[in-house]
Amino acid sequence: METPENEIFRDSIGTITEDGKRAWVFPKKPSGKFYNYRKLVSYFLLSILLFSPFIKINGNQFLMFNVLERRFNIFGFPFWPQDFYLFVLSMLIFVIFITLFTVAFGRIFCGWICPQTIFMEMVFRRIEYWIEGDRGKQMRLAKQPWNAEKIKKRGLKFIIFAFISFIIANVFLAYLISSDKLIAYITDGPTSHLSTLVSLLIFTAVFYFVFAWFREQVCVIACPYGRLQGVLLDTKSIVVAYDHKRGEAESGRKKFRKHEDREALGHGDCIDCMQCVNVCPTGIDIRNGTQLECVNCTACIDECDHIMESINLPKGLIRYASEENIEEKAPFKITARMKGYIAVLAIMTGLLIGMLFLRNDLEATVLRLPGQLYEHKDNNIISNVFTYKLVNKTSNNIDNVSMKLMSHKGILKLVATSDSFNVPKQEIAKGTLFIEINNSDLSGDRNKIKIGIYQGDELIETTTANFLGPRSFK
DSSP states (O other): OOOOGGGGGGGSOTTBOTTSOBOOOOOOOOOSHHHHHHHHHHHHHHHHHHHGGGOEETTEESEEEETTTTEEEETTEEEOGGGHHHHHHHHHHHHHHHHHHHHHHTTHHHHHTOHHHHHIIIIIHHHHHHHHOSHHHHHHHHHSOSOHHHHHHHHHHHHHHHHHHHHHHHHHHHHHHOHHHHHHHHHHOGGGOHHHHHHHHHHHHHHHHIIIIITTHIIIIIOHHHHTHHHHOOTTSOEEEEOHHHHHBTTOOOOOOTTOOHHHHTBOSOOOOOHHHHTOTTOOOGGGOSOTTOOOOOHHHHHHHHHHHHTTOOSOSEEEEOHHHHHHOOOOOOOHHHHHHHHHHHHHHHHHHHHHHHOOSEEEEEEEOTTOOOEEEGGGEEEEEEEEEEEEOSSSOEEEEEEEEOSSSEEEEESSSOSOEEEOTTOEEEEEEEEEEEGGGOOSSEEEEEEEEEETTEEEEEEEEEEEOOOOOO
């Protein structure tokens, strides 16, 4: 079956030529209302992204994702390996929120919030406009031979790109290993931490490759989120859309001519100026409909509004709209699918908040020493040996910590330490302990015992363990 002529564009992506080579995109410098809004949002998010690793709340880094040590800080809340279920729940909530946002508003996340788009369009692309000029000048520079002008401009651009990539790599490393460690490594000097330096240079090379060469291909080829559009979007989703009803009318697109009554001739409002294509950072023609490559950046909206304004036609030929809105003038409504996502999101968010409030600052784990059975002592006393681990999740030392047996009469004795000890902030205290219980107080060979963790006289945590005893025969 042959592809209809107006659907041929879907056979390939806009950044690949017919012979399979890279079609380099030279977008026109955008301007307009939405672009100004995006700049404000982008620079606000950039400031958060760059400074978050260096902001402390109650001594905790605002955001940290230390995968190697499995320690995470989210909005100042520390998450340890023991809290991994909370981290997973947080990520699920984030995924559901993005899904809901996509169902309702399309790929607006990519155009307004995604770090890739923000860095590419608001940092690297603006530097490119400053050094090489707008679309036409960039295209002429790309075609001209390597003379003094081209070497100067390209060399300056690549040096600045490399420097910014190095800064981004440092910030990225601060998210991974913590800002305190990064600053300590910088203070010590690069030769003292060669492995970290190598990692930093690798990150720098990756970021440089992405923003200097791979660019929009990240959104078009690599990003899995773009593939979700085909599954999540429907006719009710609000996306950046071309109003083909108004743009094509009866006789389709026609070039603009002064003093021509376009409405009487049945011409659409689209004058086929191609400015929406020229300004697109992924090189697509939005008039072909919703496409995988579209990141909802609104550059085409601003450009089309400017053209419409200059020829005295109503703005909004390209706008945020749903397919139903364009076809049937239907207003936006919350669908049953959206209500389902909202309900799931509300339940999971409530569950996370409840778990955060119930989460203890000190977490205790007591386990029987592997490979050890019980010991039968004088006076019918049964002894078990355990290992304990106390995790201090706070930014303060927990002093005067002691452990007591709560469920049975017996003796709890710590090995190689006094009856009370300290747990340093954000550290783990480990050790061994013996528990002795009279056999008459046991019920069979397996008994669940309860142990209390005290700070002074205050009970701050409880935990349980299995206590082995002689098997009783009745």
